[in-house]
Amino acid sequence: MRDFLERPDPSIYKRGTYVVLDFETTNLDKGSALNLDNKLLLACWLRSWDGEMRTKWGGEFDMEELLDDIAKADYIVAHNAKFELQWLARCGLDLSSVIVLDTQLAGYVLGGNLWRTQHLGLDTMAQRHLGAKKDTSVSTLIKNGVPVEEIPAEWLERYCHRDVVLTARLASLLVRKLDKRGQLPILYTRCLLTPVLADIEKNGMYLDPEKVLPLCKEVEAQYDRYNEQLVRTTGGINLNSGKQLGKFLYEDLKFAMPKDRRGNDILTPGGAPKTDADTIMRLKPRNKKQRDFLDAYRRYRDSYTQLTKYLRKFKECCDNSGGHLVAKFNQTQTRTHRLSSSGAEYSTQFQNFPRVYKPLFRARRDGWRMYETDGSQLEFRVAVHLGRDKRGLEHLREGVDIHSNTASVIECSRQDAKAHTFKPLYGGSSGTPDQQRYYRYFKEVYTGIAAAQDRWVNTVLKEKKLVTEWGMRFYWPDTKMQRSGYITNTTSICNYPVQSFATAEIIPIALVYMWHRIQDSGLELLLVNTIHDSIIAEGPDSDEVREEWHKLAQQSLINDVYFYLQEVYGIHLTVPLGCSVADGTHWGSKDETKYEAAAELFHEMVV
Numbered sequence: 099m100r101d102f103l104e105r106p107d108p109s110i111y112k113r114g115t116y117v118v119l120d121f122e123t124t125n126l127d128k129g130s131a132l133n134l135d136n137k138l139l140l141a142c143w144l145r146s147w148d149g150e151m152r153t154k155w156g157g158e159f160d161m162e163e164l165l166d167d168i169a170k171a172d173y174i175v176a177h178n179a180k181f182e183l184q185w186l187a188r189c190g191l192d193l194s195s196v197i198v199l200d201t202q203l204a205g206y207v208l209g210g211n212l213w214r215t216q217h218l219g220l221d222t223m224a225q226r227h228l229g230a231k232k233d234t235s236v237s238t239l240i241k242n243g244v245p246v247e248e249i250p251a252e253w254l255e256r257y258c259h260r261d262v263v264l265t266a267r268l269a270s271l272l273v274r275k276l277d278k279r280g281q282l283p284i285l286y287t288r289c290l291l292t293p294v295l296a297d298i299e300k301n302g303m304y305l306d307p308e309k310v311l312p313l314c315k316e317v318e319a320q321y322d323r324y325n326e327q328l329v330r331t332t333g334g335i336n337l338n339s340g341k342q343l344g345k346f347l348y349e350d351l352k353f354a355m356p357k358d359r360r361g362n363d364i365l366t367p368g369g370a371p372k373t374d375a376d377t378i379m380r381l382k383p384r385n386k387k388q389r390d391f392l393d394a395y396r397r398y399r400d401s402y403t404q405l406t407k408y409l410r411k412f413k414e415c416c417d418n419s420g421g422h423l424v425a426k427f428n429q430t431q432t433r434t435h436r437l438s439s440s441g442a443e444y445s446t447q448f449q450n451f452p453r454v455y456k457p458l459f460r461a462r463r464d465g466w467r468m469y470e471t472d473g474s475q476l477e478f479r480v481a482v483h484l485g486r487d488k489r490g491l492e493h494l495r496e497g498v499d500i501h502s503n504t505a506s507v508i509e510c511s512r513q514d515a516k517a518h519t520f521k522p523l524y525g526g527s528s529g530t531p532d533q534q535r536y537y538r539y540f541k542e543v544y545t546g547i548a549a550a551q552d553r554w555v556n557t558v559l560k561e562k563k564l565v566t567e568w569g570m571r572f573y574w575p576d577t578k579m580q581r582s583g584y585i586t587n588t589t590s591i592c593n594y595p596v597q598s599f600a601t602a603e604i605i606p607i608a609l610v611y612m613w614h615r616i617q618d619s620g621l622e623l624l625l626v627n628t629i630h631d632s633i634i635a636e637g638p639d640s641d642e643v644r645e646e647w648h649k650l651a652q653q654s655l656i657n658d659v660y661f662y663l664q665e666v667y668g669i670h671l672t673v674p675l676g677c678s679v680a681d682g683t684h685w686g687s688k689d690e691t692k693y694e695a696a697a698e699l700f701h702e703m704v705v
Contacts, residue, residue: 099614099615099618100194100195100614102197102290103290103610103611103614105665106286106290106662106665106666108282108283108285108286108666109282110172110173110197110286111173111199111273111277111282111285111286112273112277112282114171114172114173115145115146115147115170115171115172116146116171116172116173116174116175116199116269117143117144117145117146117164117167117168117171117174117175118143118144118146118174118175118176118262118265118266118269119141119142119143119164119174119175119176119182119262120141120142120143120176120177120182120258120261120262120265121138121139121140121141121181121182121185121258122139122140122141122142122246122254122257122258123136123137123138123139123185123246124136124137124139124245124246124247125240125245125246127442129181129246130181130184131181131184131185131187131188132184132299132300132424137157137247138156138157138158138161138185138188138189139155139157139246139247139254140153140154140155140156140254140255140258141153141154141156141161141164141258142154142255142258142259142261142262143164143167143262144262144263144266145167145171146171147170147171151259151262151263152164152167153255153258153259155251158185158188158189158190159189161189161190164189165186165189165190165191168186168191168196172197173196173197173198173199174186174196174197174198174199175198175199175200175201175265175266175269176198176199176200176201176265177200177201177202177220177223177261177265177268178200178202178220179198179199179200179202179203179289179292180200180292180295180296180299180427180429183196183198183292183293183296184296184299184300187296187297187300193293193296193297194293194613194614194617196293197289197290198289198292198293199269199273199285199289200288200289200292200429201220201223201265201268201269201272202218202219202220202223202429202430203285203288203289203292203429203430204268204269204272204273204276204285205217205218205223205227205268205272206218206288206429206430206435207276207281207284207285207288207435207570208272208275208276208279208281210563210570210571210572210573211433211434211435211572211573211594212573213430218430220232220261220264220265220268221234221237223268224264224267224268227268227271227272228264228267228268228271230264230267232257232260232261232264233253233256233257233260233261235253236249236253236254236256236257237257279569279571280569281569281570281571283568283569283666283667284568284569284570284603286666287603287606287607287610287666288429288435288606290606290610291429291606291609291610292429294609294610294613294625295427295429295437297613297625298427298613298625298626298627298628299424299425299426299427301624301625301626302422302423302424302425302626303422303423303448303459303626303627303634303685304420304421304422304423304459304460304461304462305412305415305416305421305422305423305458305459305460306421306458306459306460306684307416307421309457309458309460309684310409310412310413310416310421310458311413311416313409313458314405314409314410314412314413317401317404317405317409318405320397320401321398321401321402321405324394324397324398324401325398327394327397327398328391328394328395328398331390331391331394332346332391333346340366340370340373341370343373344370344371344373347371347373347378347381348371351387351388351391352388353381353382353383353388354381354382354384355371356372356377356380356381364377375399378392378395379396379399407446408446408451408452408455411441411444411445411446412444412446412455412458414444415443415444415446419443419444421460422462423441423444423446424441424442424443425439425440425441425442425446425447425448426439426440426441426442427439427448427628428440432602433590433594434593434594434597434598434601434602435570435598435602436597436598436601436602436605436630437449437601437602437606437628437630448627448629449629449630450629451629453686456684456685456686457684457685457686458684458685459684459685459686460683460684460685461636461637461683462624462636463636465638465639466636466637466638466639467636467637467638467639467644467681467682467683468634468635468636468681468682468683468684468685468687469623469634469635469636469637469643469644469647469679469680469681470632470633470634470635470679470680470681470685470686470687471632471633471647471651471655471677471678471679471680472631472632472633472655472677472678473600473604473605473608473631473632473655473675473676473677474675474676474677474678474692474694475494475500475676476600476601476604476605476631476675477520477523477596477597477600477601477631478490478500478519478520478523479494479600479673479674479675479676480596480599480600480604480673481520481523481544481547481550481596482494482544482546482547482672482673483671483672483673484547484550484567484595484596484599485544485546485547485548485549485550485551486546486550486672486703487544487545487546487547487550488546488703489543489544489545489546490544490546490547490673491672491673491703494673494674495674499512500519501515501516501519502515503519504516504518504519504536507532507535507536507539508532508533508535508536509532510532518533518536518537521537522537522540522541522544522547522548523547523592523593523596524589524592524593524596524597525551525588525589525590525591525592525593526589551591551592554591554592554595555585555588555591555592556585558574558577558585558587558591559577559578559579559585562574562575562577564591564594564595566595566598566599567599567667567669568599568603568663568667568669569667570595570598570599570602572591572594572595572598574586574587574590574591577591600631601630601631603663603667604659604663604675605628605630605631605632605633607658607659607662607663608633608654608655608658608659609625609628609633609654611653611654611658611662612625612633612650612651612654612655613625615650615653615654616635616650619646619650621637621642621643621646622637622638622643623635623636623637623643623646623647624636624637633651633654633655634685635647644681647679647681648679648691648693651677651679651693652677652679652693655675655677656675656676656677656693656695656699657695657699659671659675660675660695660699660700670700670701671699671700671701672700672701672702672703673700673703674694674695674697674699674700675694675695675699675700676692676693676694676695677692677693678690678691678692678693679691679692679693
């Protein structure tokens with residue numbers, strides 16, 4: 099295990115030596131190193147120990163001097179460092195050996211939930227924090243599509259030098275700001291994750307054509323059938339015509355127009371009735387014709403969504419790329435700071451797959467399996483800790499099935515109850531009378547969680563911001579109390595601390611340790627995805643790998659998390675963490691083994 103994980107220390111950013119780096123490359127797929135047709139053209143780097151700016155023209159096999167300087171440094175500084183790391187991997191750097199300081203991530207942490215992606219570019223951040231600009235002449239050429247390799251060498255070198263200088267100045271300033279606010283640990287955690295994501299992205303996942311193609315064919319047939327049914331129901335109007343659809347809905351079928359919170363009709367900016375899918379799904383049927391239309395429309399939209407968002411893209415991927423699906427992880431796009439993802443060639447992201455599609459994915463090699471693990475009820479456990487909720491702790495220790503509790507109150511199946519179990523964690527209170535009864539029950543049982551949420555909401559009402567236990571800052575400057583007594587932004591105020599701690603801190607910590615432990619194990623395991631509270635891998639189908647995967651999951655999602663939170667954040671978790679572990683020929687195996695933290699790992703809860 100690397101020293102920076104055995105003794106994690108964010109203060110390295112204040113005292114360590116570093117190399118500030120920028121690459122210029124050809125510009126296919128925005129210059130990504132994962133596109134093997136791209137070429138490295140130029141590297142510029144600044145050494146902190148002597149202030150020397152170094153330049154090297156050449157390709158990935160010409161960067162020995164840069165790799166030597168990186169080996170002498172404590173960490174690498176770059177803006178959007180995942181890009182540079184993937185090129186460094188092509189140059190021969192072992193990504194598990196380095197720490198980075200990403201100035202884009204530093205700006206993201208500093209901004210909390212009030213960032214905007216377009217505000218985190220180097221030029222924008224340099225202007226905002228330093229009053230300085232990039233070399234706009236070369237930037238303009240690149241934006242206008244001029245191939246980077248055709249830009250005069252002198253111009254490109256000056257441009258690259260300028261970016262290195264701006265990044266170095268930004269790093270120095272942002273480290274001071276984050277240190278003053280006690281947020282270097284957050285930056286350190288974000289940056290430890292970056293080499294891991296740089297590696298995982300190149301692996302991608304594999305679809306199984308034998309499962310994708312029949313399902314796509316089946317849903318295409320459903321779509322045609324539901325479309326024909328809708329044509330009969332509507333008389334063949336053009337569903338893409340707002341005018342025709344509006345007339346059919348509100349004049350022919352005489353649906354009541356949906357209202358907003360103030361009781362006003364929901365209209366387009368031009369004053370016409372809205373006919374988008376979300377509005378139609380809000381319509382309330384009051385007779386058989388209305389009900390028949392909505393039933394047909396729901397089936398039509400469901401099959402249409404399945405085909406356009408997923409299945410047609412999956413089929414295209416199977417037909418053209420052997421099922422190899424690649425996505426990019428976004429580190430700076432969510433308000434809660436957890437990861438999101440974007441599809442690469444087939445525009446299908448990895449973070450929000452419907453569960454029904456998981457079995458469409460297989461291991462890439464014959465004789466391999468899919469291995470997965472996730473944090474058990476992680477957001478609930480986090481909420482119990484943040485609220486120091488003794489009843490919640492009792493239920494965790496006793497192994498109470500929270501979803502069954504929900505089902506018994508709402509009087510529904512356990513599966514249907516899952517959608518409601520943790521809704522109160524996000525400030526949810528509306529729904530059917532049975533659902534509302536459960537939400538009241540939740541607050542009456544878990545009084546510590548409810549009290550913490552009330553404190554957060556009242557703090558934001560007064561101060562317009564919330565500083566979390568681990569130092570994250572969230573801002574709601576427009577929060578106010580309405581005449582009804584409802585405090586605006588309540589839902590996000592209740593949600594962000596729980597979701598952020600669980601999936602922007604704890605799971606990244608587990609993922610970092612998991613990845614490094616796999617490197618140390620020598621086992622042929624590939625991490626291929628992470629989704630909110632889960633980690634997915636592929637590896638040989640053997641008892642040795644299966645046994646090691648169970649050990650890695652317990653160590654990384656439980657033991658390592660307790661250690662890191664205490665060492666880096668000074669947080670002593672007061673709840674047992676847990677994980678479930680599974681493997682199968684395809685993703686989404688239901689044969690799980692569950693593990694819970696040993697009692698000595700978590701601290702006594704003091705209210």
